[in-house]
Amino acid sequence: MARFAGYPVANEPNADLAKVVWPGCVTGGKPEVKSLYEFQLTHGDLMKYMPCYCGCGENDGHKSNRDCYVQKVNADGSAVLDSMAPT
Numbered sequence: 001m002a003r004f005a006g007y008p009v010a011n012e013p014n015a016d017l018a019k020v021v022w023p024g025c026v027t028g029g030k031p032e033v034k035s036l037y038e039f040q041l042t043h044g045d046l047m048k049y050m051p052c053y054c055g056c057g058e059n060d061g062h063k064s065n066r067d068c069y070v071q072k073v074n075a076d077g078s079a080v081l082d083s084m085a086p087t
Contacts, residue, residue, distance in 0.1 A: 070082060
């Protein structure tokens with residue numbers, strides 16, 4: 001846990017999968033891609049603590065692994081997804 005202490009926490013609710021509009025980068029990929037997005041959307045409380053190791057935080061401002069998948073979860077449970085993860 002100490003090694004994750006330096007990463008800021010995203011303060012967002014989990015998404016309601018019924019309210020997610022799935023972009024083509026998710027629906028056009030392998031089934032595993034959608035499963036990964038679903039996990040990120042419904043487990044934000046866990047994934048917000050996981051750092052991203054691909055280096056996108058330096059260029060894209062990502063603070064956690066979740067940021068590679070989710071730009072924002074709105075208060076109503078809908079979400080804005082990031083297309084970086086399947087690329």
